[in-house]
Amino acid sequence: MSDVRIIPVPCAREFAEGDDLGAFLSEAVAAAGGLQAGDVVVVTQKAVSKCEGRLRRLDDVRPSELALRHATTAGADARVIELALQEACRVVRMSGGVLITQTHHGFVCANSGVDQSNVPPGYALLLPADPDRSAAELRAAFHQHTGIAPVVIVSDSFGRAWRIGQTDVAIGIAGAAPLIDYRGHTDRFGRELRATMLAVADELAGAAELVTRKTDGAPAAIVRGYALPDGPGGIASLLRPPSEDLFL
């Protein structure tokens, strides 16, 4: 039984479209002491989205009637709501100033993850188009630049139903499975564990937030000492299919 360490990876750069995030983070990781075999690197969605050109200029967005009406209730910018609706494949709740959608990736979250914090004025930032692909590309870049291919998790801050406050969760993963499935294992009394699946990628993303959020300068963190389950990667196994949605 050994410690797990969460190591911040500071990088002061304000990322922009076309930046080679893998190269910048490989440099930042080296400055933070370098990667080791078995490391997990958690990269914040904001850095990924900015490099992938997911900033949208609000003056280019023409809000629909639906967006305008909701924005009035919510006291929000109708153009941001319009972007959120465009990123959605399903509206889960749209009332009382709150817009909760399912995004085309399958995430259920507020405003389809469209965000204006730490974004230049007059712009909003969308989630990466395919965060699993982003994670896989970053993993390949780390391998190329450092010789080590860590597990890569892309993280974002999501709310949790019935609770106040957000926590960081995984929205993309490469190099390991995001979930530990204890079904069929037995407990210390020999009883079969019935339904224990642990979303460890979400716990890793949340742990990384403890060091990335408290300063603006850390777009990533290394988690050292924790072995995720082998697997093909991909976030899909963490997402409950709409057919099983209890909260329609």
Place this chain on the structure above:
Amino acid sequence: MSDVRIIPVPCAREFAEGDDLGAFLSEAVAAAGGLQAGDVVVVTQKAVSKCEGRLRRLDDVRPSELALRHATTAGADARVIELALQEACRVVRMSGGVLITQTHHGFVCANSGVDQSNVPPGYALLLPADPDRSAAELRAAFHQHTGIAPVVIVSDSFGRAWRIGQTDVAIGIAGAAPLIDYRGHTDRFGRELRATMLAVADELAGAAELVTRKTDGAPAAIVRGYALPDGPGGIASLLRPPSEDLFL
């Protein structure tokens, strides 16, 4: 910017009613290298509940008609469902084999947190009656035995709506506030952060799970290098009041 360390606190004892958990954990913490000022100690609910006598013998439970019917659909033990209903103040969903309730503490979770894993055969374990009080008592015990009063979080594994798999969250806290409130702060572009509250106690609980769950022998973990916000403690500020429940 510095590392955060998650240090397992192994303790092989099978806890039972009346055990002085604070004394046992103080000893275990000393064996794990001792506490330092500013440490957070995350203690799993299971250890707390067992010491507080929250085991219930299933043969003593007479299931109601409601519990019997749901248990048949769910393929569950009707006596466990009965205990879950007794621990609930509100049924959120009771269909398709799933029982999601709000407990008398205010938590929304499956089966009111009543659990049979790692519990002796023929028994089920309830959540602590007052996890904030449990956390405060453990904090006082650590202070008495070690001279240091860490922040104490009591954790349990909860599901997350729309996602597969559980993550550990905080169900009780003493010595600090569970939430960082960034409202009114500005981002790097000088824009006011509108609604960013971070449930850092949940992230700490999840981080601790990375070292407590993978072996049976660690009922607690020390998180070192993370300063929670000052505050009176208490989990209530993490719980969304039923009047704001969007998913009734």
